Amino acid sequence: MPTRTSAQRREEARDAHREAVELCPTNRVLDRLGDKWVGLVLVELEKGRRRHSDLARALAGASQKMLTQTLRDLERDGFVSRSVTPSVPVRVDYALTPLGESLLPVLHAVTRWAGQHIDQVDAARETYDRGATD
Amino acid sequence: MPTRTSAQRREEARDAHREAVELCPTNRVLDRLGDKWVGLVLVELEKGRRRHSDLARALAGASQKMLTQTLRDLERDGFVSRSVTPSVPVRVDYALTPLGESLLPVLHAVTRWAGQHIDQVDAARETYDRGATD
DNA sequence: CCGTATCCACAAGGATACTG
DNA sequence: CAGTATCCTTGTGGATACGG
Numbered sequence: 124m125p126t127r128t129s130a131q132r133r134e135e136a137r138d139a140h141r142e143a144v145e146l147c148p149t150n151r152v153l154d155r156l157g158d159k160w161v162g163l164v165l166v167e168l169e170k171g172r173r174r175h176s177d178l179a180r181a182l183a184g185a186s187q188k189m190l191t192q193t194l195r196d197l198e199r200d201g202f203v204s205r206s207v208t209p210s211v212p213v214r215v216d217y218a219l220t221p222l223g224e225s226l227l228p229v230l231h232a233v234t235r236w237a238g239q240h241i242d243q244v245d246a247a248r249e250t251y252d253r254g255a256t257d
Numbered sequence: 258m259p260t261r262t263s264a265q266r267r268e269e270a271r272d273a274h275r276e277a278v279e280l281c282p283t284n285r286v287l288d289r290l291g292d293k294w295v296g297l298v299l300v301e302l303e304k305g306r307r308r309h310s311d312l313a314r315a316l317a318g319a320s321q322k323m324l325t326q327t328l329r330d331l332e333r334d335g336f337v338s339r340s341v342t343p344s345v346p347v348r349v350d351y352a353l354t355p356l357g358e359s360l361l362p363v364l365h366a367v368t369r370w371a372g373q374h375i376d377q378v379d380a381a382r383e384t385y386d387r388g389a390t391d
Numbered sequence: 392c393c394g395t396a397t398c399c400a401c402a403a404g405g406a407t408a409c410t411g
Numbered sequence: 412c413a414g415t416a417t418c419c420t421t422g423t424g425g426a427t428a429c430g431g
Contacts, residue, residue: 133317136317137317137318138318139317139318140316140317140318141318143318144297144318148368148371148372148375149296149364149367149368149371149372150296150297151371151375151378152367152370152371152375153290153291153295153296153367154291156287156290156291156367157287157288157290157291157292158291159278161287162283162284162287163278163284182274183267183270183271183273183274184271184272184273184274184275184277184278198385199381199382199385199386200378200381200382201377201378201380201381201382201384201385222374222377222378222381225370225374226370226374228366228370229366229367229370230283232362232363232366233283233286233287233290233363234282234283236286236359236360236362236363237282237283237285237286238282238283240356240359240360241282241285241286243335243356244285244334244335244356246335247333247334247335247356248333248334248335250335251332251333251335252333
């Protein structure tokens with residue numbers, strides 16, 4: 124008689140795999156990059172240091188909350204630096220760190236791929252959806 | 258007297274920007290790549306054609322529903338092909354399409370970056386969190 | 392074996408209002 | 412100007428059970 128049922132073993136394998144996925148560097152990066160506003164912020168900061176209000180204007184679609192949260196996440200991960208100038212009213216600037224800049228080539232790789240292949244994706248979707256409707 | 262208040266103009270800009278983001282090829286790709294199980298499936302299929310049950314074993318952490326959904330999404334986008342062998346019981350194989358394979362270098366770029374820089378990210382986080390707690 | 396359907400929990404994201 | 416707090420809606424992902 125086994126000490127673990129097969130159901131228990133499957134459950135353990137499942138939990139172990141999930142933990143591995145969460146620790147996997149690739150998945151952690153994909154997760155961050157997949158955040159809704161991260162790509163846009165990086166692209167904007169690639170152009171140079173930007174004030175909070177500049178970013179808010181450039182990312183007009185993002186809510187205040189999400190813009191701040193995205194910037195905090197990026198700051199925490201070391202991609203972005205935040206500097207406060209205590210004037211009246213205060214001025215806050217964001218800029219890419221070297222680590223953040225090192226990520227740009229990866230982002231560009233995505234952009235390049237997307238530009239070259241997105242119409243194939245669209246074509247594939249149309250074909251797929253056509254089959255589903257018929 | 259303006260026909261639109263400034264609040265209305267901001268709202269319009271917000272909606273326009275959001276639509277632009279949704280259409281943006283880069284963001285569409287980042288969105289897909291950011292799906293929880295997409296990277297893992299691509300990595301597994303990179304090794305070669307795989308049966309559904311093989312994938313289920315390799316991605317032990319994913320629920321049945323999410324595995325199937327992920328495969329459907331990838332199939333719809335043209336990254337993955339699905340072929341059914343009507344034996345008893347049925348056998349279903351998944352494989353990367355040329356389009357899917359064209360995406361691998363991008364994924365590898367992410368993996369390479371992650372391998373080289375993830376400890377810097379961890380260090381940044383520790384520093385950030387330390388500052389917050391003190 | 393492969394997939395679908397149902398129901399459910401939680402996290403992501405957003406609207407609004409308010410503070411230094 | 413920059414940020415926080417609150418409340419709310421939606422989407423993503425999971426558990427379970429069932430069907431071809």
